[in-house]
Amino acid sequence: MMSKEFVLVRKITYLLLVVMSVLIMAGCSSQPVQPWDRDVLAQKKMQLEPYPNDAFLDEHIYFSKEASRGGAGAGGGGCGCN
Amino acid sequence: MQLKNKTLKKKHKQVSGSLAIATASLLGCVSHSSTVQAAEDWEFDTSVLYYSETDRVSLVEPIIRARKDFGDDSFLNLRLVVDTLTGSSANGAIPTSSAQTFTSASGNNNYTTQANTAPLDPNFRDTRGAVSVDWEHSFAKDWRASYGFNYSNEINYESIGISTTFNRDFNQKNSTLTLGLSYNADSVNPIGGIPFALTFMDVTTPSKAVKSGSEDKNVYDILLGWTQVIGRKDLMQFNFNYGNESGYLTDGYKILSVVDGTTGDLSVNLDQRYLYEKRPDDRTRQALYWRWSHQFDTDVFRLSYRYFWDDWGITSHTIDMRYRYEMGSKHFLEPHLRYYSQSAADFYHTSLVQGQIPNYASADYRLAEMTSTTIGLKYGYELSDSSEFGVRIESIIQQADPSQVIGNQSSQDLVPDVEAILLQLSYSLRF
Numbered sequence: 001m002m003s004k005e006f007v008l009v010r011k012i013t014y015l016l017l018v019v020m021s022v023l024i025m026a027g028c029s030s031q032p033v034q035p036w037d038r039d040v041l042a043q044k045k046m047q048l049e050p051y052p053n054d055a056f057l058d059e060h061i062y063f064s065k066e067a068s069r070g071g072a073g074a075g076g077g078g079c080g081c082n
Numbered sequence: 083m084q085l086k087n088k089t090l091k092k093k094h095k096q097v098s099g100s101l102a103i104a105t106a107s108l109l110g111c112v113s114h115s116s117t118v119q120a121a122e123d124w125e126f127d128t129s130v131l132y133y134s135e136t137d138r139v140s141l142v143e144p145i146i147r148a149r150k151d152f153g154d155d156s157f158l159n160l161r162l163v164v165d166t167l168t169g170s171s172a173n174g175a176i177p178t179s180s181a182q183t184f185t186s187a188s189g190n191n192n193y194t195t196q197a198n199t200a201p202l203d204p205n206f207r208d209t210r211g212a213v214s215v216d217w218e219h220s221f222a223k224d225w226r227a228s229y230g231f232n233y234s235n236e237i238n239y240e241s242i243g244i245s246t247t248f249n250r251d252f253n254q255k256n257s258t259l260t261l262g263l264s265y266n267a268d269s270v271n272p273i274g275g276i277p278f279a280l281t282f283m284d285v286t287t288p289s290k291a292v293k294s295g296s297e298d299k300n301v302y303d304i305l306l307g308w309t310q311v312i313g314r315k316d317l318m319q320f321n322f323n324y325g326n327e328s329g330y331l332t333d334g335y336k337i338l339s340v341v342d343g344t345t346g347d348l349s350v351n352l353d354q355r356y357l358y359e360k361r362p363d364d365r366t367r368q369a370l371y372w373r374w375s376h377q378f379d380t381d382v383f384r385l386s387y388r389y390f391w392d393d394w395g396i397t398s399h400t401i402d403m404r405y406r407y408e409m410g411s412k413h414f415l416e417p418h419l420r421y422y423s424q425s426a427a428d429f430y431h432t433s434l435v436q437g438q439i440p441n442y443a444s445a446d447y448r449l450a451e452m453t454s455t456t457i458g459l460k461y462g463y464e465l466s467d468s469s470e471f472g473v474r475i476e477s478i479i480q481q482a483d484p485s486q487v488i489g490n491q492s493s494q495d496l497v498p499d500v501e502a503i504l505l506q507l508s509y510s511l512r513f
Contacts, residue, residue, distance in 0.1 A: 048373065065454065065500075080210075
């Protein structure tokens with residue numbers, strides 16, 4: 001039995017999947033960003049994990065408190081917290 | 083002379099740092115796994131986390147992460163973590179209108195919980211130390227790889243793992259394909275030993291029949307990822323993660339209440355009230371993950387979404403949003419919003435009915451239908467060109483639903499909400 005909330009989240013998921021696909025296709029078909037235009041992408045705050053400790057701690061907390069794991073990266077080590 | 087040498091060395095370092103930035107820019111080297119900085123030799127990130135649940139566990143966790151740049155496209159990453167847990171943890175039994183007595187994990191004594199409150203085991207204590215090392219390098223044009231090792235040890239758990247990642251750049255480094263593999267060999271050794279699953283807790287003696295002292299658990303993961311530069315100010319990543327866990331996946335500390343099928347009340351016999359839980363010994367899980375970073379003038383918006391499913395019947399959705407608001411050149415504020423929703427595992431039961439004991443059962447609320455909402459705020463301050471300070475505070479609320487409410491159970495809050503706060507202080511230094 002799925003709650004209304006769960007169904008709502010599922011609808012949002014489909015919407016996001018469509019947005020993702022469109023954005024990825026747009027990215028692949030557009031002109032590549034040239035090396036001399038990488039000033040913004042090279043900034044620390046534009047990295048995928050600008051603060052590795054924050055990401056590590058979040059992963060540890062949610063791994064301990066929820067039934068899902070993985071997605072953002074491989075590895076990380078085991079823990080008896082779950 | 084020595085002073086002169088030092089000055090020259092420092093100047094050389096600054097010049098090589100600037101050259102490294104220029105080279106990185108020219109080559110379009112946007113590292114997707116790590117930060118791009120001037121070629122300082124060392125980068126240190128230190129953090130202390132304080133996490134506290136209302137009436138339940140508290141955790142203090144310091145971390146030191148160090149990254150050494152060898153200047154030839156190779157890096158060494160080290161991480162040391164210590165965490166200390168204290169407090170009470172839900173044992174899985176349902177609250178009832180009278181006080182309840184349980185046998186402790188060690189099997190040597192009892193503890194009693196109050197009427198009309200979710201039973202918590204008050205003896206939850208653990209200290210964990212973890213170390214991880216990985217080395218990354220570029221081994222051919224457009225290719226990068228990393229090789230890692232991790233080890234952790236705590237009172238009732240030991241883990242040894244290896245991992246490797248390969249990255250291949252395409253399309254003038256606008257696209258990166260990633261393959262990640264990891265394997266962990268873990269050992270579970272609960273305090274007081276591993277109880278026989280789905281047998282009754284002996285409360286009156288008290289005692290605990292032990293099946294073994296420890297059991298093994300193996301975990302492997304495969305990750306396939308695609309990172310795409312969408313434009314000058316947009317970066318996107320799409321990952322698929324396949325993982326398998328096998329061995330002892332049960333929580334040896336958790337129990338289930340066994341109740342009358344009509345009244346929902348516990349048995350009068352104290353030794354036939356609680357069963358030790360049992361989970362399947364194999365779990366295959368998969369996750370699709372997407373994230374996007376976009377920079378406005380100076381502010382940065384980050385959004386991620388994960389869809390997860392496994393063969394235990396759990397599916398989940400996670401949406402995570404952060405907006406970094408720049409307050410001048412040195413300060414920023416970053417609100418954070420995360421919403422998580424999961425369906426229940428097939429074998430999740432809030433309580434079991436006498437005479438109807440399934441092959442697998444757990445009353446762990448983390449396997450129930452549940453939502454988890456996080457609201458947080460981070461403040462960051464750049465102390466100098468090479469150091470930064472940060473503090474963040476977050477609030478997490480978890481709300482789970484019972485699988486079934488039988489008879490008199492309707493007067494109880496069978497699965498109460500869990501509220502937690504998180505406070506983290508961070509300091510980073512490069513030199």
